[in-house]
Amino acid sequence: MNRHIPLVFKRLDEPEMLRRARAFYERMRTRRSVRHFSSEPVPLEVIEYAIRVAATAPSGANKQPWSFCIVRDPTVKRQIRQAAEREEYLNYHQRMSPQWLQDLQPLGTDWHKPFLETAPYLIVVFKRVYEIVDGEKRPNYYVNESVGIACGMLLAALHESGLATLTHTPSPMRFLEKILKRPPNERAYLLIPTGYPADDAQVPDIHKKPFDKVCTIY
Numbered sequence: 001m002n003r004h005i006p007l008v009f010k011r012l013d014e015p016e017m018l019r020r021a022r023a024f025y026e027r028m029r030t031r032r033s034v035r036h037f038s039s040e041p042v043p044l045e046v047i048e049y050a051i052r053v054a055a056t057a058p059s060g061a062n063k064q065p066w067s068f069c070i071v072r073d074p075t076v077k078r079q080i081r082q083a084a085e086r087e088e089y090l091n092y093h094q095r096m097s098p099q100w101l102q103d104l105q106p107l108g109t110d111w112h113k114p115f116l117e118t119a120p121y122l123i124v125v126f127k128r129v130y131e132i133v134d135g136e137k138r139p140n141y142y143v144n145e146s147v148g149i150a151c152g153m154l155l156a157a158l159h160e161s162g163l164a165t166l167t168h169t170p171s172p173m174r175f176l177e178k179i180l181k182r183p184p185n186e187r188a189y190l191l192i193p194t195g196y197p198a199d200d201a202q203v204p205d206i207h208k209k210p211f212d213k214v215c216t217i218y
């Protein structure tokens, strides 16, 4: 068996638990998907810390099957925008079902993706479907679940740091693997533009389901 070490765990009293639970909820419920970004610069270190948070996520057999790319180079951002808009044009004009287009109506989205150039950073998250160790393929486990959890933590960390984000999936996303010259074991998972919102940023008037519709206590 592997070496085990004592857990570092600080127990809180109940009032403090409840205070923190509430405070975190009040903070997180203000998070919105933002599509209008300011081009104002943001310190790189803030983004790096958020990615450090994401990289603490649990993962299948602790394989940590993720890579995070931070894109700030305007030329690369432009390439990503052009490729994303090519795919999204086809999505909106050919690939999405009428039902899907109708479901997107409240969001007011279309194939134009200017935020891919305006936002100071694009974080591109890749899942690593396997590893190469000594020239041999080694499996990763629960890759989608692991990377999904890491992305949730990343969004929470960026929000907590005072930044706006968008979870963007301009599918198919193979172009991201090509533009960023990723190794063959990586597949693009999520594209997260981040920065300050534009001063006049607007968001759709949509709401989360009430608690009793999403939680059942047995």
Ligand code: IYR
Pocket: 088, 091, 104, 107, 109, 110, 111, 168, 169, 170, 171
């Ligand atoms: N990826 C497209 C379409 C889109 C799909 C869903 I599901 C959304 O919640 C939002 C948008 C786009 O970004 O426009």
